[in-house]
Amino acid sequence: MTGLHEFNLASRKAEEAAARRFQVVQWLQSVVGQLGIPNQPSEKEFVSCLRNGMILCNAINKIHPGAVSKVVESYSHLHSFNRDYQPPQAYQYFENVRNFLVALEQLRLPGFEASDLEKDSIESGSVSKVVDCILGLKAYNESKMSNGFYKHIKTPPFQLNATKVNHPLSASKTARNLERNDCTDSESDKLKVITKLLPDHSLNSEENFDENLISLENGSESSKILLHKTKCNHKRLLKTQENELAVLKTLFIETKQDFHEFQVDLQRYLMELGNQMQEMSSAAQGYYKVVEENRKLYNMVQDLKGNIRVFCRVRPIFNSEMNGVIDYIGKDGSLFVLDPSKPQKDARKTFQFNQVFGPTSTQDDVFRETQPLIRSVMDGYNVCIFAYGQTGSGKTYTMSGPPGRSSTQLGINYLALSDLFQICDKRRDMITYEKYVQMVEIYNEQVRDLLSENSSCTRYPFMSPETFNLHIRTCSSEEDDGLSLPDATMHSVNSTMDVLQLMEAGEVNRAVSSTSMNNLSSRSHSIFMVHGRGEDTSGGTISSCLHLVDLAGSERVDKSEVTGDRLKEAQYINKSLSCLGDVISALAQKNSHIPYRNSKLTLLLQDALGGQAKTLMIAHLSPEEDSFGETISTLKFAQRVSSVELGAAYAHKETKTDETSKGDPTMEVHQLKNPLSPVNGGTSIPHFQLMQTPVKAEVDCRTSGKGSHIRKSLRTIGKLINGSEKRKENVPENPRSPLGVSNHFSGVKSPHTSNAKTLRRQSLTGQERSSIRVDPVENGIKGARNAKTPPPPERSSSKIGDKRA
Numbered sequence: 001m002t003g004l005h006e007f008n009l010a011s012r013k014a015e016e017a018a019a020r021r022f023q024v025v026q027w028l029q030s031v032v033g034q035l036g037i038p039n040q041p042s043e044k045e046f047v048s049c050l051r052n053g054m055i056l057c058n059a060i061n062k063i064h065p066g067a068v069s070k071v072v073e074s075y076s077h078l079h080s081f082n083r084d085y086q087p088p089q090a091y092q093y094f095e096n097v098r099n100f101l102v103a104l105e106q107l108r109l110p111g112f113e114a115s116d117l118e119k120d121s122i123e124s125g126s127v128s129k130v131v132d133c134i135l136g137l138k139a140y141n142e143s144k145m146s147n148g149f150y151k152h153i154k155t156p157p158f159q160l161n162a163t164k165v166n167h168p169l170s171a172s173k174t175a176r177n178l179e180r181n182d183c184t185d186s187e188s189d190k191l192k193v194i195t196k197l198l199p200d201h202s203l204n205s206e207e208n209f210d211e212n213l214i215s216l217e218n219g220s221e222s223s224k225i226l227l228h229k230t231k232c233n234h235k236r237l238l239k240t241q242e243n244e245l246a247v248l249k250t251l252f253i254e255t256k257q258d259f260h261e262f263q264v265d266l267q268r269y270l271m272e273l274g275n276q277m278q279e280m281s282s283a284a285q286g287y288y289k290v291v292e293e294n295r296k297l298y299n300m301v302q303d304l305k306g307n308i309r310v311f312c313r314v315r316p317i318f319n320s321e322m323n324g325v326i327d328y329i330g331k332d333g334s335l336f337v338l339d340p341s342k343p344q345k346d347a348r349k350t351f352q353f354n355q356v357f358g359p360t361s362t363q364d365d366v367f368r369e370t371q372p373l374i375r376s377v378m379d380g381y382n383v384c385i386f387a388y389g390q391t392g393s394g395k396t397y398t399m400s401g402p403p404g405r406s407s408t409q410l411g412i413n414y415l416a417l418s419d420l421f422q423i424c425d426k427r428r429d430m431i432t433y434e435k436y437v438q439m440v441e442i443y444n445e446q447v448r449d450l451l452s453e454n455s456s457c458t459r460y461p462f463m464s465p466e467t468f469n470l471h472i473r474t475c476s477s478e479e480d481d482g483l484s485l486p487d488a489t490m491h492s493v494n495s496t497m498d499v500l501q502l503m504e505a506g507e508v509n510r511a512v513s514s515t516s517m518n519n520l521s522s523r524s525h526s527i528f529m530v531h532g533r534g535e536d537t538s539g540g541t542i543s544s545c546l547h548l549v550d551l552a553g554s555e556r557v558d559k560s561e562v563t564g565d566r567l568k569e570a571q572y573i574n575k576s577l578s579c580l581g582d583v584i585s586a587l588a589q590k591n592s593h594i595p596y597r598n599s600k601l602t603l604l605l606q607d608a609l610g611g612q613a614k615t616l617m618i619a620h621l622s623p624e625e626d627s628f629g630e631t632i633s634t635l636k637f638a639q640r641v642s643s644v645e646l647g648a649a650y651a652h653k654e655t656k657t658d659e660t661s662k663g664d665p666t667m668e669v670h671q672l673k674n675p676l677s678p679v680n681g682g683t684s685i686p687h688f689q690l691m692q693t694p695v696k697a698e699v700d701c702r703t704s705g706k707g708s709h710i711r712k713s714l715r716t717i718g719k720l721i722n723g724s725e726k727r728k729e730n731v732p733e734n735p736r737s738p739l740g741v742s743n744h745f746s747g748v749k750s751p752h753t754s755n756a757k758t759l760r761r762q763s764l765t766g767q768e769r770s771s772i773r774v775d776p777v778e779n780g781i782k783g784a785r786n787a788k789t790p791p792p793p794e795r796s797s798s799k800i801g802d803k804r805a
């Protein structure tokens, strides 16, 4: 298309150039006579005819006589007559041309380069310059003849060439240049007109402006036809371009419209997206709020029911070549594991706990979830946290931290104590707390003090068990301190540093060996006990105990490849864990008989598992697929534990009342009998008067043989004291505090005296419970205290947990 257009343009230009040459030849012949070339000469013919400059000089002399004073003539015809005649040399002809150009300049007419007549090439554009020049001379002559005024419309081609001027700015520049070239006013006016025309014209047609103008000025009949044809072509071209422009404009408008619509659509879409995002984010926030609320409510329900809480912690995989079995860990405490021996669709097993911590969870993450429970120690609740799981699953890591731990790897034991110290500090003005710690281990069914001076000897099994096997007390007397391990050294702690030192000392003394499952395998259950006693400014007391238990890990002896002493240890460990399973199972089934006495571990944890304590178990998992069997066993055990309901926990608080309330035994203030007593070489601790549990009173009643009579009178007295059943329900049952803080609330029925609670209580003593409650106050504490501990009950037949040894 462009090629064709260019071709048309070129042929049109050639036509126009030929027409102009024709014009020039016509005019020159009319001035100087025949030129001896065709009327429509080629460029070559045209140039060679003018080359000697004679025609040009004669022509200008005709118009302006004397313009060229001397013309070198060529009389070639004389040559035949006169042999002596020498034709002029080329330089003489050149003189003609130069004189002609000078004459032109004097007439202020456009000229050309003398060398333009030397060239025959059309490409140089030199011919058109010569043509322009002669047409300019012609125009000058015509104007002179008509009114003596030369219309200098024609611009010199070397100054104003339309092919070069294709921008309004360039055109105006040229115009300014022309003006500066001392043009007359009228000339500059005309130039201004041309300059104004020029950009439009050149923009629309791309034609040679000069040629058109000259054609206009010098139009003979044929050139008029030519001009007309050119005009027609221009118009056609213009029309086509106008049409194209119109199409483009329409297209542009349509595109603009489309773009605008697209913009509007996009904005609407973005707005909708923004709204949807906002809705989704608020829905997500709502969801998390609901999940959080659900968790809180669930915890509250569990608090009310006294469920043992269960957390689960999965340690990282250490062997990178091993596949893991943990499929999913939910924020809501859900855990999916995959059985590697089963196809994908049947492989998944789901579990639900209070909280599950993944391999990337930090010590702090675990502690933060445990913190509220630990803090309740300061409100008088007994709390027990125990770490359970197969050997090497990370129990010691959670409770104490790894060996050579950094500050971020400190375990719950340390973080808990540190937190308790902080709370004490904050409450310093209102209440003073004293804290004491004991640390023991149960190694091969022997309880050993890890903090006594000669505790390092406890490792040697050949030493007399009586020396190192501490006695676990389950039944307190009025004189004792209510401690379950009265012979274990008690250490007062006043700062976290004290605690750290004691824990480190205890860990050094703990029985640890290397097995194929764990380089530093704990071969004993370690129990870190924190006893706290607070007294407020009014004399009210709070007492509580925190048990932090790091159980020894269950292990498959075939896998751990232990022999000799290690095998014996493993057997003891597995047996005691099996007993723990039995106790949990019996509690979960609300059996009348709970086999606490079957192991030292369950006996020591009796209060935590069966009393009014808040209990948390952290089940630990090794995620490797070769531990899948142990993992499932741990998870099933943990699930069973989470179903155990202990009844609502009881806070060991006593308020001091003034004289006016003295008459009400439920408000009676308990006074410390033995403020401080040295314990086994350790730091002295307060000896509190022991409270007496109603169960003991019941036992006493039965053993004394005066059962029904005493029960009746006690019930009557109880009613008289408390006024109504409703009031009784607000009064807690006498709990047993580890520090032996006696509760002199009358033995009225508390909310905990639900059936399940009662059954559990019965199971502690192994006695059938009478339907009539006996008030221990009336019954005489002494008698109850002196009552012999009932014989160990039979073990429950239901067993769970690991018993592989």
Ligand SMILES: Nc1ncnc2c1ncn2[C@@H]1O[C@H](COP(=O)(O)OP(=O)(O)OP(=O)(O)O)[C@@H](O)[C@H]1O
Binding pocket: 314, 315, 316, 359, 389, 390, 391, 392, 393, 394, 395, 396, 397, 398, 402, 403, 518, 520, 521, 522, 523, 551, 552, 553, 554, 620
């Ligand atoms: N969450 C964890 N992150 C990093 N390392 C861990 C984690 N849990 C455990 N470990 C590492 O795994 C190894 C075994 O852990 P740990 O000794 O605590 O197991 P255990 O259950 O107490 O074993 P055992 O019952 O045999 O005493 C240790 O090297 C410990 O540092």
